[in-house]
Amino acid sequence: MIARLHLYLVDAAACVVIGVLVGYAMVEYQEKPWWLVVPGAFLVALPVAVRRFWPMASLVVSTLATVAVVISQLVPVPALGAPVGAVGFTLYTVAVDRSRTWSLAGLVFATVCVSGVSGGEPETWLVGVAVLGAVWAMGYTTRLRRSFQLRESASAAEQALADERLRIARELHDVVAHNLSLIAVQAGNAAHVRSPEHAYEALRVISEASRGALTEMRGLLGVLRSDASLAPSPGLDGLADLAGRASLAGVRVTLEVRGDAVVPEGIGLSAYRIVQEALTNVVKHAAPASCTVLVEVEPDAVRVEVADDGPGVRELGVGHGLIGMRERVAVYGGTFSAGPGADGGFRVVASLPVR
Incomplete structure (x- = not known):
């Protein structure tokens, strides 16, 4: 606004300047009375002030007013530059806001009218054509540039939407994979334990994991379908819950978060998902085992390390867990490594730069 x-x-300032110049030309060259100077200057200059509201009408009025003040000898031909300035302003607006057909029609109309009252000298006629043609070319070029920028903006918006949907699809995969891994492990435990208490505990974990997965799936799918509002994305404050759920699945998790837990939302979400995927791999491949999760928040980066004391064997080329973690780190230009630890087990280390 x-x-x-x-x-x-x-535009109002330009209208005043052009009006003053036209009035000055009337008085300077022929000393016309004020009751002719004021209406004539007003008629020529006013369209400049309203050209953005009515481009074509402003061009027609300013052009006909220019013709009128010249024919009535209010403005002499040598002082034609002032009223032609008003025509140029309105012609530029027509070239910017109207289609090529209409703007070319406006150019021809203005050129013919101005040339008709320019005295008939070839030099004056050529100058008028050149000036109005240059004004039209500038306006039309501006129109093309704005159109190109609009197409670029629309393309960027579509690409951003596609990227966001792809990100949501990956989030959905992470949620489902993590919770289904817990459910599979606990279902296997429930099928083999002989103690009812352990079986009930396993079923409770299955129930909680399945409800959590369904809740997150509904939220993520809601984004794909509409603009449904969601709870804040999980971050470092949700790591304790992840550790607790992994412990219920038979992995003893030690969690330590060093530094200020307040980080940018994208960094926090990526760190959360990396820990989630790493714990899912521990549950799938190393349980029962012990696992250490260390998150260090530094001024320029967030470092995540997840290490377990399991067999230390992973099929690095299979599945999307490690690939997904590596992609999340690559988005921020960080570093990622995953492999057997120095003392056995498996170790995942990621560093996410804080921009």
Whole structure:
């Protein structure tokens, strides 16, 4: 709104300047009385002030007013530059806001009218054509540039939407994989334990994991279908819950978060998902085992380390867990490594730069 008001003020200022110049030309060359000078200057300059509201009408009025003040000898031909300035302003707006057909028609109309009252001298006629043609070319070029920018913006918005949907699909995969891994492990435990208490505990974990997965799936799918509002994305404050759920699945998790847990949302979400995927791999491949999760928040990076004391064997080329973690780190230009630990087990280390 402020930007539009600024443009209207500029037009009003241009209207005043052109009106003063036209009035000065009337008085300087022929000393016309004020009761002819004021209406004539007003008629020529007013269209400049309203050109953004009615481009074509402003061009027609300013052009015909220019013809009228010249024919009536209010403005002599040598002073034609002032009223032609008003025609140029309105022609530029037509070239910017109207189609090529209409703007070319406006150019021909203005050129013919101005040339008709320019005195018939070839030099004056050529100058008028050149000036109005240059004004039209600038306006039309501006129109093409704005159109190109709009197409670029629309393309960027579509690409951003596609990227966001792809990100949501990956989030959905992470949620489902993590919770289904817990459910599979606990279902296997429940099938083999002989103690009812352990069986009930396993079923409770299955129930909680399945409800959590369904809740997150509904939320993520809601984004794909509409603009449904969601709870905040999980971050470092959700790591304790992840550790607790992994412990219920038979992995003894030690969690330590060093530094300020307040980090950018994207960094926090990526760190959360990396820990989630790493714990899922531990549950799938190393349980029962012990696992240490260390998250260090530094001024320029968030470092995540997940290490377990399991067999230390992973099929690195199979599945999407390690690939997904590596992609999350690559988005922020960080570093990622995964492999057997120095003392056995398996170790995942990721560093996410804070921009």
